[in-house]
Amino acid sequence: MAQPSLFTDGPLLGADFPLPLDRPFTTRQAADLGVSRSVLSRLHRTGYVRRLLKGVFVAAQVPDTLTLRVQALQLVVPAGTVIVDWTAVWLYTGCLPFGHHLEVPPVSVFRLPGRGRLRNGLCVSGERDLRPGDVTMVDDLTVTTPLRTAWDVGRLSHRDLAMAGLDCLLRTAYFGKDELTGGVERFGKRRGVVQLRELAPKADGRAESTGESVLRLRWLDMSSLPPPRPQVPILDDSGRELYRLDLGVEEIRFAAEYDGEEFHTSDADRAHDRARREWIEQHRGWIIEPVRRENVFGLHRDVESILSEGIARARRKLGSSGRG
Structure with missing residues (x-):
């Protein structure tokens, strides 16, 4: 049995770790080389490895x-499947x-019609009609194209997730808004399709996080408010x-910002956010709602x-200050 204490002598996993330090590995591969599930769980909990997919890990430094x-x-x-939906977005x-920075969702793959469903602990699967132009190869993986992925995510995901997925894919510039x-x-x-008709024109590749995408959707849903x-x-x-x-x-110098758990939780993150927003409010006259x-x-x-x-307050401030 491998000695787990040796794996964590340094700030990162070292050469004594029996699995590759430059590529992913599965829990089964880890167990075969003496790294039990409990040891792997400890390494994950302490940040030495991170989870990429259900049952797949990689050294933190990769x-x-x-x-x-x-x-x-x-x-x-599995062979003979097409990667779709949010797994394709992630790829x-x-x-x-x-909400999945701590726990990744299962893999989404589909077989072409007539080949049946997959049932295992790693994949969510089903059947879907796909045209030849809807799929592409990424290395040796068969995946729905970015555009077909966007159409599927926009139709078939929960409305919030659909907006986030469309924004993510547009940000990568695989296709344009007109396409x-x-x-x-x-x-x-x-x-x-009704949801896709609504959301596709609202998609915006400038969104920098999925939470920010949903915040924008909430804002756009309030048609009485000026769109963001x-x-x-903010310039010097x-x-x-x-x-x-x-x-x-x-x-009207009003802004809202989404503080997600991944990048806005630590004391250092909060202090940075506070100092940045205070400067903008004091020196540029904005009202910012986190x-x-x-x-x-x-x-x-x-x-x-x-x-x-917040918008009402910003309007009142704008009038009382004599700006504009």
């Missing part, structure tokens, strides 16, 4: 790349659905960009009132 994601999927995707972009909207009516009699601009630049006195605000209305997951999601969300009240 950077996220398309090649890494391909290698991870090669370990678990192309590295984006995960909101996205121009193909919607191909699915005119298919499930979810993503990634509003010489015109150079200092900061960006997630979503804002420049005419929102978190509980404000945007769930039965008790209050983002709509936060936006409405």
Whole structure:
């Protein structure tokens, strides 16, 4: 049995770790080389490894790349299947659905019609009609093209996830907004096309996180409010960009920002956010409303009132200050 204490003598996994340090591995491969599930769980909990997919891990020091994601999927995707939906989004972009930075979703693959469903512990599967032009090869993996992936995610995902997926794919510039909207009516009699018709024109590749995408969707749903601009630049006195605000209305200097758990939880993150926002508010006259997951999601969300009240406050401030 491998001695787990040796794996964690340094700041990162060292050469004594019996699995590759430059590519993904499965829990089965780890067990075969003496790294039990309990040891692997401890390494994951303490940050020495990170989970890429269900049952697939990689050393923490390995950077996220398309090649890494391909290698991870090669370990678990069955032959004769097509990678689809959010697994395809992740492969192309590295984006995960909101809330999944700590726990990744299962792999989504489909067989072509007539080949039946897969049933195993790693994959969610089913059947779907795909044209030859809807699929492509990424290394030796068969995947729906980025555009077909966008149409499927836009139709078949929960509305919030659909908006986030469309934004992620547009951000990578695999296709343009006109291509996205121009193909919607191909699915005119298919499930979810009403949602796709609504969301495709709203998709925006400037969104930098899935939570930010849903925040923008909440804002756009409130048609009485002025629509937001993503990634509003804040300039210094010489015109150079200092900061960006997630979503804002420049005419009234109101912004809202989504503080996700992954990058806005530590004391250092919070201190940086606070200092940045205080400077923008004091020196550029903005009102900035930070929102978190509980404000945007769930039965008790209050983002709509936060936006409405913040915009009203910004209008009053604009008038009283004599700006504009």
